[in-house]
Amino acid sequence: MANLQSSQSQTAAMPEHAREADHPTSLVAVLGADLPLRLDCGVDLAPFQIAYQAYGRLNADRSNAILICHALTGDQHAANVNPVTGKPGWWETMVGPGKPIDTDSYFVISSNVLGGCLGSTGPASTNPATGKPWGLDFPVITVPDMVRAQAMLIDSLGIQTLFAVVGGSMGGMQALQWAAAYPQRVFSAVPIACATRHSAQNIAFHEVGRQAVMADPDWRNGHYFEHGVRPHRGLGVARMAAHITYLSDAALHRKFGRRLQGRQMPTFSFDADFEVESYLRHQGSTFVERFDANSYLYLTRACDYFDVAADHGGALAAAFKGTRTRFCVVSFTSDWLYPTSESREVVHALNAGGARVSFAEIKTDKGHDAFLLDVPEFTDIVRAFLESAAVTRGLRKAEMSS
Amino acid sequence: MTTHDHAWSLSAALPQGAENYRGDHLLVAQMVEPGSRVLDVGCGEGDLLRLLEGRGVDGRGIELSREGVNRCVAKGLAVIQGDADTDLVDYPDDSFDYVILSQTLQATRQPRVVLEHMLRIGRRAIVSFPNFGHWKMRLQLLVKGQMPRTDNLPATWYDTPNIHFCTIKDFVQLCDEINVKMERAVALNPYGRPLRLNAPWWFWNMFGEQGVFLLSRRDLAGHHPNGG
Numbered sequence: 001m002a003n004l005q006s007s008q009s010q011t012a013a014m015p016e017h018a019r020e021a022d023h024p025t026s027l028v029a030v031l032g033a034d035l036p037l038r039l040d041c042g043v044d045l046a047p048f049q050i051a052y053q054a055y056g057r058l059n060a061d062r063s064n065a066i067l068i069c070h071a072l073t074g075d076q077h078a079a080n081v082n083p084v085t086g087k088p089g090w091w092e093t094m095v096g097p098g099k100p101i102d103t104d105s106y107f108v109i110s111s112n113v114l115g116g117c118l119g120s121t122g123p124a125s126t127n128p129a130t131g132k133p134w135g136l137d138f139p140v141i142t143v144p145d146m147v148r149a150q151a152m153l154i155d156s157l158g159i160q161t162l163f164a165v166v167g168g169s170m171g172g173m174q175a176l177q178w179a180a181a182y183p184q185r186v187f188s189a190v191p192i193a194c195a196t197r198h199s200a201q202n203i204a205f206h207e208v209g210r211q212a213v214m215a216d217p218d219w220r221n222g223h224y225f226e227h228g229v230r231p232h233r234g235l236g237v238a239r240m241a242a243h244i245t246y247l248s249d250a251a252l253h254r255k256f257g258r259r260l261q262g263r264q265m266p267t268f269s270f271d272a273d274f275e276v277e278s279y280l281r282h283q284g285s286t287f288v289e290r291f292d293a294n295s296y297l298y299l300t301r302a303c304d305y306f307d308v309a310a311d312h313g314g315a316l317a318a319a320f321k322g323t324r325t326r327f328c329v330v331s332f333t334s335d336w337l338y339p340t341s342e343s344r345e346v347v348h349a350l351n352a353g354g355a356r357v358s359f360a361e362i363k364t365d366k367g368h369d370a371f372l373l374d375v376p377e378f379t380d381i382v383r384a385f386l387e388s389a390a391v392t393r394g395l396r397k398a399e400m401s402s
Numbered sequence: 403m404t405t406h407d408h409a410w411s412l413s414a415a416l417p418q419g420a421e422n423y424r425g426d427h428l429l430v431a432q433m434v435e436p437g438s439r440v441l442d443v444g445c446g447e448g449d450l451l452r453l454l455e456g457r458g459v460d461g462r463g464i465e466l467s468r469e470g471v472n473r474c475v476a477k478g479l480a481v482i483q484g485d486a487d488t489d490l491v492d493y494p495d496d497s498f499d500y501v502i503l504s505q506t507l508q509a510t511r512q513p514r515v516v517l518e519h520m521l522r523i524g525r526r527a528i529v530s531f532p533n534f535g536h537w538k539m540r541l542q543l544l545v546k547g548q549m550p551r552t553d554n555l556p557a558t559w560y561d562t563p564n565i566h567f568c569t570i571k572d573f574v575q576l577c578d579e580i581n582v583k584m585e586r587a588v589a590l591n592p593y594g595r596p597l598r599l600n601a602p603w604w605f606w607n608m609f610g611e612q613g614v615f616l617l618s619r620r621d622l623a624g625h626h627p628n629g630g
Binding site for chain 2: 317326328329344347348351352354356357358359360361362363377380381384385387388389391392
């Protein structure tokens with residue numbers, strides 16, 4: 001068993017950067033002490049910690065565990081008030097009693113990814129060798145590394161097979177990687193609004209974000225904590241650019257149009273005249289309060305490197321050949337970051353590999369972020385898929401069929 | 403010469419409650435060997451797939467409508483949203499034992515191409531479609547001078563999803579053209595019951611409201627008697 005600790009009250013005299021990064025307000029598993037995590041870049045990481053939350057109860061035969069995987073800038077606080085922002089968890093629509101991922105039936109684990117900044121070991125964590133934040137000395141990590149770390153967490157909880165791995169965006173990539181790397185340990189997988197690898201356009205947007213961070217004079221080659229500063233402006237710009245990709249033109253138009261912010265006339269200046277401008281500035285400024293700039297660099301890099309097929313001779317179908325995992329792939333019509341065509345590629349590969357796969361494209365104008373929002377057609381399909389999988393898994397009885 | 407079905411009976415093993423299923427679905431289900439892998443193209447709300455799963459078939463579906471897909475997923479069926487006209491090309495050769503097109507052929511843009519893909523992807527194909535040669539259709543066109551509408555095909559000509567109607571005779575001709583073997587052929591009356599066996603083709607073409615065909619590649623079973 002790993003060393004599990006809850007560290008709710010260790011924040012008193014801690015330097016700012018070390019609070020949530022080293023001592024998160026959640027459960028923590030310290031892993032790798034006996035067997036290090038071999039990263040794709042060749043570095044052995046040990047020990048390291050993964051911060052996570054758990055909801056619901058694990059059943060006696062440990063067969064009802066669902067791992068939910070967060071997106072790029074998400075965290076472990078899926079269904080509880082986030083201790084940093086004071087806002088509800090990012091997947092309150094989906095996770096909870098009676099909700100599609102029903103914590104009355106399932107044991108839900110939500111882990112912060114390796115490389116994150118909310119308590120899992122990452123560039124904002126203290127490097128035990130130096131006593132200072134890792135910064136750019138932290139090894140470059142990949143999505144498979146994140147999943148291997150999660151697998152060690154799942155091991156430490158004594159869970160052999162996950163009933164489901166569910167996630168959207170980068171979380172969906174993790175779900176796919178789980179299914180490809182541990183087919184025996186994943187009964188069902190729900191990859192949402194994602195792809196098996198990034199398009200050139202996705203990499204391009206991420207590069208804009210990284211360059212914005214690194215162009216900020218306060219970035220200080222990644223050692224900003226030691227200088228008592230943080231690259232707020234660069235990270236804010238990165239978030240603004242990224243945020244546009246999470247929405248759709250229709251959604252932006254519906255929300256803001258070309259309305260002016262609190263004025264009748266343009267000011268003929270570079271103030272935020274338009275509502276959409278002040279919205280983006282707000283998104284940027286709230287983001288920098290909760291997220292670490294270096295972590296942003298590492299996680300965007302991990303997404304860009306991701307390529308499930310690459311480990312299987314370039315053939316996507318080979319990655320899932322003979323799998324017994326049941327898949328439910330979901331995409332959204334207005335998602336231009338991970339368009340439906342990329343989900344279809346996944347579905348075709350799964351089909352070619354003989355996998356049992358369902359696929360639905362949900363009609364919405366809410367863009368990529370639709371998976372975080374209350375879109376009934378989407379939440380219904382996830383609920384229905386998990387319920388039918390639960391019947392097959394013997395977690396629940398079949399209802400009277402029509 | 404015909405290849406009418408001679409060994410057909412409604413009493414073959416079917417799951418309980420089978421009487422609630424559509425006649426053509428029951429017929430199709432009986433044509434599928436238990437335990438085989440089946441792709442149902444245009445699977446609607448999954449009724450046929452459910453019937454087949456009751457027979458131990460590993461079934462997958464493709465359905466165009468979101469509502470249909472959602473209902474199928476809720477039933478625990480493996481169904482993906484897709485279009486027969488564009489998506490079959492992505493399926494590998496020989497990936498299924500049967501590919502089924504039930505009441506969908508007339509809604510495809512390229513029925514011939516779809517049929518060819520079906521027989522590439524599956525060892526066998528099962529196709530059912532409404533027979534536009536049925537006497538009621540002929541009569542409506544003849545007497546009223548308007549595109550026919552029936553209980554099974556209630557849409558008006560300008561808002562119908564069906565764009566390529568054909569008769570049983572037309573279909574038999576197409577099968578001959580693309581060189582597929584017709585292993586079984588059954589015409590159903592308006593109640594979903596098979597017509598008298600060994601009737602001549604013209605009789606089927608006139609009185610069959612639906613045609614149901616089990617097809618295979620020529621290379622599977624060697625020589626085939628000429629259809630039509």
